[in-house]
Amino acid sequence: MLKKSSAVFFTGAVVSSLVLSACGNDSSSEDLEGESITVALSEGDIGQFNAWQARSEEFTEETGIEVEFTEVPYNNLLDRITTEGISGQGTFDLVTHLDVMGPSSRQFFEPLDDYAAEDDYNFDRFPESTLDLSTYEGEIYSLPVRANAQLMFYRKDVFEDLGIDPPETWEELEQAGETITEETDMAGIAPYYQAGNNGQNLYMWTSYLWSNGADILDDEMKPVFNSEEGIEATQRYIDLLVEDEIATAGSVSFGEQEARTNFKQSNSAMWIGWWWVYSDFNFSDSSDEEVLGNVGFTTVPGWEGKESVSNISTFPLAMMKDSENKEAAWEFMKWLSEPEFEKEVVLDALNGDSPSNQFSTDISQTANLNDEELNEAGDDLFTTGGESFENAQTLPKFENWPEVSDIISNAISNMATGESVEDNLNQAAEDVEQLLEEEGYYDE
Amino acid sequence: MTNKYFKYLLLAPAFLILGTITIYPLIRSFWISLHEWNLTDSLDIGEFVGIDNYLQAMGDSGFWNSVTVTLVFTLATVFITIASAIAVGILLSKEKPYISFLRAILIIPFALSPALVGYSWRFMLNPDYGLFDRIIGFLIPPLSGVVMLGTPTTALAALVSVAVWIWLPFISLMFISGLMGLPNEVYEAAKIDGASNMQILFKITLPMLQPIILIASILMTMFSLKQFDPIVTMTSGGPGNSTEVLNFLIYSTSFRYFDMGYGAALGYILAIMTIGFVLIYMRRLVKGGEWN
């Protein structure tokens, strides 16, 4: 079975590379030969990016454009983009960045619509929700080639032993958590309440918030997260730790990565977060033996009687406005976002045909999310993820969002230390409103 | 020998280098602090607003929180470090082979990258697999269930211990060199006069170390007020904003919220705080007659 699929795939790859090289020869790219572009990636041994680097040689062969990669420490990505942007220096041609950096960084980026129009490039290959995170005032500023849906991960072996089903609602999650905490020496779930890190502790909160029909801001940009439903949802999120004590005690100080480590070390049985960690949980050598291969996934639980809403986040690729090699950079963007390329990277990884440091299950395009071959190799991870992309809401995107996000993030962190949910939310709402007022969001 | 100009000649290289390197950025950033400059609005510096950015800080509760945190952190760090460093200095200024070796490797904590130190301590304070967490829980039972970085007090205490850990080696080294330079005769004379160890410490050792204590305090204060890397990597200002020192707020304001004007103004406010401290120390220096 495996052999067959890789054989099919191999032909596919040959065909697609033929097609690609055919494309490469016809139009503008001839005079791009010998040009060189620099792509700034976030450092951290990310399989998908390693695969890009390894395979960019193919691109160079096809087009004659050299690609150099610069790795920027993850925590300082925004600082680097900012200084480069202000300086007007064309050091970087393409940059990857976190979606929340978009609103403030997009002034350094080149809108892509004209390039796409010229080449009949179709943005529809990406799900609407992720593309939306790259769109500002109707213009598309980046390609969401790395996109994350939020899923719920759980320990299949533990759930089976205890005879419980993966939770579909928050209540079921609470019950499962209680059973696990009582019957095993694990904690039920490992959330992450630590403030900062680009507002990591907001993502799980929004799943609670949105599934209860509440929201962060209303249409007039007024904070509404302290509505009755908002308080109820937040209380429930915080109570995982404070009241129900089914969350691991350390979660008050955990960032996302530490919560993941907690799960990987078999200290808790559930985890909610980005889907790409699926491979990290099941295949990485930093996972405990008991955990390896035993991690299942499902969509994020919902509020009883209401819908489940997951969050999504992207790590898109954008072109710097000051780039001196825009045409070449665009060629690379096109090449990188060919559906076949993405499929090839992931399929090779799942079939064990690529080196372990290129392991990646990152699928960002609709065609691939529904691809049979991929889903077969990846336990339907991609269909489940695709569903989440469709039921997802996204965090607001406007220039002052980082500040708003920090205010809420701090409030959540405070509540997790046992402070009153209602007071903190009200205070946060007041601060947000004052900030947005000062910034002129309520004028007119 | 043209003695009159000789002293200026000696100063000239330092003066020239510092002038070339630091004057422009300092003036430039001060200039920025007097302007409205939000990067999200424009890549170019905005309109002149005078001291508006400074006034804005006065009404900003986040700013005052950071000032408090910074002051508590700095005072605790400086005091604990200097006091322990004197003790360590006395302990390690003896001439014994193993102590001489200790002196050489003493520097390691100071030589490690501060960011790495922050990560390491965070790792070691982790409630699941942290070595320190276990040790603290064992030594101080009431703290055994407490998530060290999860409550404001313990998180701040952890930050202070990290800062002390980083600085203790170097400051101790300063005192060791100071102590070893002290003439032995004075001690012997004091001992013959029947002075107790305590008397020797307070009447002889400390006064003679005073110039070094003052310089060490100035250095420590300046660095504590600006401490950044280990704080970011260890607590990122949390829980809530209970460990958000001023330098961290400046960083967020400038590079996260892109309010360059306000960020620069906060930087100059931190500088004013530093000047306050340094003036106090320098006055003591002058009083102690060490200045001339």
Added chain:
Amino acid sequence: MNSVTAAQKEKQAAKAVSTRRIAAEVVEKVGVLLVVTFLFLPIFWIALTAFKPASEVYSLSVFFQPTLENFSRIFSSAYNFENFYFNSSIVVFFTLLITLPVSVLAAYSISRFQMRGKQVFMFAILATQFIPLIVNVIPFFIMFRNWGILDTTLALIIVNLGHTIPYAIWLIKGFIDSIPKDIEEAGLIDGAGRMKVIWHILLPMARPGIITATVFCFVITWNEYMFALILTNQDAVTLPVALSYFVGENGVIWNEMAAAGMIYVLPTVVFMLLVRKQFVKGMSAGAVK
């Protein structure tokens, strides 16, 4: 009878003295032990982690199959640590090479001569360090862009000089202050020139102070992160920036970062071990008078 009691008294006194000495000894040993534990337990743990395979990183056990894999990995093509090492060494070497003579001369001048505005000058030197680096990052960036030296070690050396010289002047001045003037004056009367006096008499005596300042400047240069991050891209990246490569979306890669940390700290330790003898020699020279 009397003589017996006298002898006994003497014995008791001797005993008391020796108990006191033992007590002092014990206090000293315990003190040293405490200091060593506080300062070196974290180091020990980091060092241990550096030899752990990835699967053992989160265990508290000290028994595991040690591996050198982490070290071989950080020097592999994935990280190319040796390049960063080289860059850092260049930056530190030239920074110190310029800092030390410049600061010694300036410190000597300030310490020994009367001049107007000396206090103001000392204060101004320090004042250049009051502003947090972050605020100056963009002005520096723009300045170096105009000079066309972004992503070079030269830029980093220049930035670091701006930090090391002020601190070195302050530190060295403090130590020169404590050296009595009469020795130099004797040299001057003998007809030696000022420079000769500085070189032959002052330098040896000020050695502990100069070494202390060197260590300090060495470490702050070696550790400088913010500017190295902003001002370099590929060619001139230094170790502190490279260390943060072990932090990514996937969290901190602990075992590798610990291994890198060990390699990172090595030069300073070697340097300290090398100057250990000089340190003591200098100090005793200072004490002799």
